Amino acid sequence: DIQMTQSPSSLSASVGDKVTITCRASQSLTNYLNWYQQKPGKAPNLLIYAASTLQSGVPSRFSGSGSGTDFTLTISSLQPEDFATYYCQQSYRTPYTFGQGTNLEIK
Amino acid sequence: QLQLQESGPGLVKPSETLSLTCTVSGGSISTSNYYWAWIRQPPGKGLEWIGSIYYSGSTYYNPSLKSRVTISVDTSNNQFSLKLTSVTAADTAVYYCARLGPTSWNFDLWGRGTLVTVSS
Numbered sequence: 001d002i003q004m005t006q007s008p009s010s011l012s013a014s015v016g017d018k019v020t021i022t023c024r025a026s027q028s029l030t031n032y033l034n035w036y037q038q039k040p041g042k043a044p045n046l047l048i049y050a051a052s053t054l055q056s057g058v059p060s061r062f063s064g065s066g067s068g069t070d071f072t073l074t075i076s077s078l079q080p081e082d083f084a085t086y087y088c089q090q091s092y093r094t095p096y097t098f099g100q101g102t103n104l105e106i107k
Numbered sequence: 108q109l110q111l112q113e114s115g116p117g118l119v120k121p122s123e124t125l126s127l128t129c130t131v132s133g134g135s136i137s138t139s140n141y142y143w144a145w146i147r148q149p150p151g152k153g154l155e156w157i158g159s160i161y162y163s164g165s166t167y168y169n170p171s172l173k174s175r176v177t178i179s180v181d182t183s184n185n186q187f188s189l190k191l192t193s194v195t196a197a198d199t200a201v202y203y204c205a206r207l208g209p210t211s212w213n214f215d216l217w218g219r220g221t222l223v224t225v226s227s
Binding site: 001031032033034036042043044045046049050053055086089091093094095096098099100101 | 156159170206210215220
C-alpha cells in the first residue's frame with residue numbers, strides 16, 4: 001500500500017493567516033493527489049483534485065501544488081469556516097489511502 | 108442534484124454481518140465512468156477506503172478487508188450495498204458511501220454517513 005504522511009498533525013492559526021499543510025507519499029503519485037476538508041459530524045468535502053485543480057464551488061483562497069511524492073495545500077487567508085480537519089488522499093493505485101489528517105484549530 | 112444516502116442497522120453484534128445500502132437520488136447510478144465507493148471512519152480516527160463498484164458490477168476491494176467484504180449494485184433501484192462479515196469492535200465506524208469520479212479518481216460526492224456500532 002502507498003503510505004500517506006501529513007504534517008503537521010495539528011495546527012493552531014488565526015483568522016487571516018496563511019496556512020500550509022504538507023502531504024508526503026511513500027512512492028511517486030505523479031499528480032494523483034486529492035485534498036478534502038472535514039468538519040465535525042460531517043462527511044469530507046473535496047477541495048482539490050489532481051494535486052492543483054480547485055473543485056467547483058471551493059473558494060479561491062484554497063490552492064494545491066506538488067507532484068511526485070510531495071504535495072501542499074495552502075489556505076491564503078484563513079476564514080472562520082476553514083477551521084476543520086484536512087486529509088490528503090492518493091488515487092494513483094488501489095487501495096486508495098488517506099493521510100492521517102491535519103486538525104486546524106483557532107489560535 | 109445528485110445525492111447519496113446510507114441506510115442500515117446502527118448496531119450489529121460481534122461475529123455477525125454488517126449490511127448497508129446506499130441510495131442514489133437525483134441521477135443514475137449507471138452513469139458511465141463513475142464508480143461508487145464505501146469508506147469508513149472509526150470514531151476520532153482517519154478515513155479508510157473499503158472498496159468500489161462500477162454499475163456493471165466490476166469491483167475493487169481493499170486487500171485488508173477483501174476476505175470479509177462484498178459490494179454489490181442494484182441498478183434497477185439505483186442502489187449499491189456493502190456487506191462485511193464476521194465483524195468485531197474494530198469495525199465500529201461511521202460508514203460513508205461516495206461517488207468516485209474518473210478525473211483523478213477523487214471522491215467528489217459523499218453521503219452523510221451512518222454510524223455502525225459493533226457490540227453485544
